[in-house]
Amino acid sequence: MHRLSHIGTRSKSTLADKLRNAVGGADYGKSKQAMAAGSLTAKDENGEDFRELYVMPKRKLRGQTQLEQATGRAEVKTRSRFDLMDRLAERPPRSEEMDPEKHTWSDIWPAARTFASSVVPLPVRMGSRPNVEKRAPFKKEGNLELVKIPNFLHLTPVAVQQHCEAIKKFCTPYPPELLSDASITPSLLPISVQYSTYIHQGTNIRDIRSRVITMIVDVDYLKLSENAAEKLVRLAGNRYNQETGQLTIITDRCHTRKQNLDYAHYLLTVLYHEANKQEAWAELKERSDNLQVEFDGSTTKSKLEDLIEKAKSSGLKTDEKALAEFGEMWKTYRNTEETAEKTREYGRQMKKMLGI
C-alpha cells in the first residue's frame, strides 16, 4: 500500500513558538533553538546541557480541533481505500473496451460457449421477481441463470453469413431439374430419410426422440423381379404400404441418430438381398398362400362357368364376355376394403352375367 506523504503534527512548533514567530523575526527562535538543540553555548550554571522542559504537546489540542471542526475549518484528511491498489490493479470488463469499429463480434465469440457476462456487451437481465415493476430482474454479472441456458451468440446473422461464404466453395448448386418439377424427385432420389430435432427450454436440452429415423423407399425403384417383390412385401410385413408402394423403416433402437441411420440402411440392404434369393421351399407355394385372392383358379370361377352354361341352356340371357369383367371386379372385391357400394356393383354384374 502506498502511503501518501502527509505532514506529521508532531513536527509542528508549540503555540507560544508560533506566536513568537508571528510577532518576532526569523532569528528570534535561534537562540532558543540553539539552546534546545543542546549546543555547547547553551549551558546552565552547573555546566550541564539544557534540558528542555515538556510543557505542551507538539500537536493541536482537543479544544483547538473541536473549534476548527465546529467552524468548518478543519482539515479533512482523505484516507484512501485499503484495497485501492488492488482495485487499480484490476482491469475493467472487456465489454466496456469493445469498439464496433475496431472489433468484430464473430472474432470475440466464434463458437458456442457458456455465457460470460464480462464479454457480452448487452445489458441483459434475467431472474424472476415478484414484482417486476418495482425491482428489475437480476443483472448479468454473477447471474447463474444466464450461464445455465443455451445461448446462440455465436450465430449472429453476420456469423452465419460468414460460415456460408466459407462453405460455399465446397457446394454444388441445387439440381434445377428438381426445382422445376418436384414430382420426379422419387425417381432420382428414391430413398427419403426423415428425422426431427427438438429444442427445449429447460434444465435439459436433450430429447430422446431426435434419434428416431424414418426411411421411406419406393419399392418400384428397387427394380425387383415379380417373385422378389412379393418376397420383399412378405418380409416387410406391415412396413409396406400396398396403396402407395412404399416401404417405411422406422428405427430407434440405437443410441444415436447416425447409428440408427446406418441400421436403417443395413435393413434395406438385407431386405433387398434376401428378396432376391430364391429358396427351394418356395416351390411348394399353393393358392392359399397367395397374398391376394386370384379369380383364375378359384372355385367361384368354375362354379360360375358351370352356372352360366346351365342358365343359358335353360333360356336366360347370359353374357359370357362379362365373366372377365366380373373377374376383375371380384378380385378388387376380395382384396380391398369391402364397402356397400362394392357389394352393389357385385350384385349388378352378377345379374348382368346371369341374365336375371
Next chain:
Amino acid sequence: MKPCGRLVLQMARRMGSCEQKVSSCRQFSSEATAHDNIKVGTLCEMELAVAKQLNMKSHLPAPLSKQMDTLGEIVTLIREPIAEIASCMRIVDKNLPNLRLVLWGAFGTGKTVTLNQAVHHAYTNKWAIVHLRSAMELTRRVKEIEMSSFVSGRINDPSNAVAILQNFKQQNQHIWKILGVLLTEKDYEWSKSERTLKGKPITEIIEMGISAPFLASDCVGALFRELRRHAKDDKLKVLVAIDDANSLWGKTLVKRADRTYAPPSDLTLVVHFRRMISNDWTNGCVLMVADKKEVADARDELGVSRHTPLELFGEEGFEFVEPFVPIETTNYTESETDALYNYYVNKNWLASKAARSEEGRKQLMHLSAFNPYYYERLCAFN
C-alpha cells in the same frame, strides 16, 4: 317395422283417410306376367290363417309379431327386394342349379320381413318351404347335445332337430299330400330297431324324427336329401329360407368333451343346412339373410361391424355361398313412409293428435331417419 302380410290394397295415399279394402289375393304367382305383379310400394296383407300355418308369429321380428297380435292382421309393405326375389323365383328351373340369393342391408331395413314375405310367396305358389328361424339357434342356442352315431365326431342337437321337423311339417301342410306321394330312395336305418324302408313316403321320415328326438338330426338330413332329389326330378320346387345364414360359418357355443368350442362344421344340423345351400341340386331357390348379429359385439363400444356379405360370411362361407345374387334392403323412401303412415292412421295406431298432423307425419319420417325399424317403433309410441 314392417307390417306383414299380403293383401292387395289401393295406394292409400290417393284415397286419403278412407278405409282400405281388405281382400286376400295371391301375388307373384310363378307364371305371372308383368301386369299381375303387385306394384312396389303398396301394402299387402297376409291372411291370419296362412300366417298361422306358416308360423309367422315366431319367424317375424318381435315388434312385428306383437303388432300382429294387437292389430289382428299382418300388413307389410311390398318393396324392391321382394320384387327382385319374386322375379328370381320365377326363373327357377329343373335344369338350373339352385339360385342363391343373399339379403343384406343395414340394421332394421327389412331383411327378415322380406324373407318371410318370400316364404309366403312360396306358399302361394305351392313350393316346398324349408324355413329356419335363425342359424344362430343351431350354433349358439344348443340346449343339449349328443354325439352322432352316424358319423363319428359330429354333434347332434335333438331339440333343434325336432323343432325343425315340426316347423317343416307345419309350414308344408299345403303340399302335404304331394309330399306324401314322394317316396324314399333307399332304406334308412336310424338305429338297430328303427328303420324306414325304401319306397315309403318321405312324410314318414318327418314323423319318425318328431317321435324320436335322438334320431331327429339324422332324419333332418335324410329329409333334406330326399327333398333335393325330388326337386331335381322336378316333382316340386323348394325354397330354402335361412335367416342369419352367415352364422353357419360363425361362432359356436357348443363345447366338446375336451372343453373347446366345436367348429360349426362339427354340428350335424349345420352340415345339413350347408348341403341345402350348396348348388349341386336344381329346381330350387336358397334365400339367405346375412345378419350382423353374428359378428356384432355388445362389449365393443368403439367398433362398428360391416353389414356386407363378405364380412359377415367370412372367407370360407363366402366361397361356399358363391355364386350368389346379393339383394340389398334399404331405408324407406318418402312414398313408402307415406303409405305406412296412412295405414297406421286408418288403423288408429297413431294415437296422439300431434302424430296425425302433417307436421307429425314429417317428424316421424325424419326422426326415424327413414329406417323402417325405428319408424315402426316411433309410430308405436306416438
